[in-house]
Amino acid sequence: MKAFKKYLSAYPYAHGIMFHYFHNEIHPPSQGSITQEQCLLLFESIRSSVIQPEEWIDKFRKGRLCSSDICITFDHGLLSQYDIAYPILQRFGMRAFWFVNTVSLNGEIEHLELYRYFRNTCFKTIEDFYKAFFFALSKQPFFEAIENTLHHFNFSSYLNEFHFYTYNDRKYRYIRDKVLTSFQYHLLMSQLMMQKDFDVDKTLKKIWMGMPELKKLSDEGHIIGLHGHSHPTQMGTLSFDEQKREYTFNDELLVKLLGKKSIIMAHPNNSYNQDTLKILQKLGIEIGFRSNMIQKESFTALEQPRQDHTILIDNLFKERLR
Numbered sequence: 001m002k003a004f005k006k007y008l009s010a011y012p013y014a015h016g017i018m019f020h021y022f023h024n025e026i027h028p029p030s031q032g033s034i035t036q037e038q039c040l041l042l043f044e045s046i047r048s049s050v051i052q053p054e055e056w057i058d059k060f061r062k063g064r065l066c067s068s069d070i071c072i073t074f075d076h077g078l079l080s081q082y083d084i085a086y087p088i089l090q091r092f093g094m095r096a097f098w099f100v101n102t103v104s105l106n107g108e109i110e111h112l113e114l115y116r117y118f119r120n121t122c123f124k125t126i127e128d129f130y131k132a133f134f135f136a137l138s139k140q141p142f143f144e145a146i147e148n149t150l151h152h153f154n155f156s157s158y159l160n161e162f163h164f165y166t167y168n169d170r171k172y173r174y175i176r177d178k179v180l181t182s183f184q185y186h187l188l189m190s191q192l193m194m195q196k197d198f199d200v201d202k203t204l205k206k207i208w209m210g211m212p213e214l215k216k217l218s219d220e221g222h223i224i225g226l227h228g229h230s231h232p233t234q235m236g237t238l239s240f241d242e243q244k245r246e247y248t249f250n251d252e253l254l255v256k257l258l259g260k261k262s263i264i265m266a267h268p269n270n271s272y273n274q275d276t277l278k279i280l281q282k283l284g285i286e287i288g289f290r291s292n293m294i295q296k297e298s299f300t301a302l303e304q305p306r307q308d309h310t311i312l313i314d315n316l317f318k319e320r321l322r
């Protein structure tokens, strides 16, 4: 409790806690993933400040959120979240916001999570994956054209708000998000998956929640929100029309599948620009979450803060959970 009070005094404003990854004997560990036991300890220590999603929306609309109010959010609609964290939420009578990409619900492949699963299960360590990735990159015909950029960029300073990223985490994300075109990146990853005989079809069913799980959450009063249809890693660099397609499709599919119109969202990879905000407003989205705790006077209702659960854990249980 003491640690949580200290945490709240360090972040004295209402915010969401952003959860992504959980592991157990079925769902493999991923960077920053936590076990059910850790999840239990975490929820137990923050439950006095957690408010239910509909109450969050109501208080937000009325400008009545307190500085200690916290809401729980999950991104990507992952089955591991449903299998591992959802029972703990049930145990405490807590509900959450679930920001989902609709691409997998539409029978298509969402590459971000597929690639994450691949790098977490087909390599002994994440460093082995990076080694293979950087090596494969150096063999590409387009490598010469990007080599200069790679030599001169200071990777250590990229994404430095996420202190838990290693040097190679930063380097990989920079190359993926800022250097390679989407075609080059997918080509490189498919080469690596082929080398490892990775079975894509078999894997898809293990990663995401399906309609039964999502419908159950929605029927029980959890709130499902937007996170882009296909989770582009750099939404804010896409054209107005591309972004409009991403969010409109995401919005329409959720309405079609769940019979409810969402008014809340989270920005994938924290990437957005003024066009994004205009599009979301037009779609009737009232609240949007970022993926860090930066606060600015100019931020709108569509740019609310969220804390990564890894940072929360660091604050609460420095010794206990590591």
Ligand SMILES: [Zn+2]
Pocket: 075, 076, 227, 231, 267, 268, 269
């Ligand atoms: Zn995301």
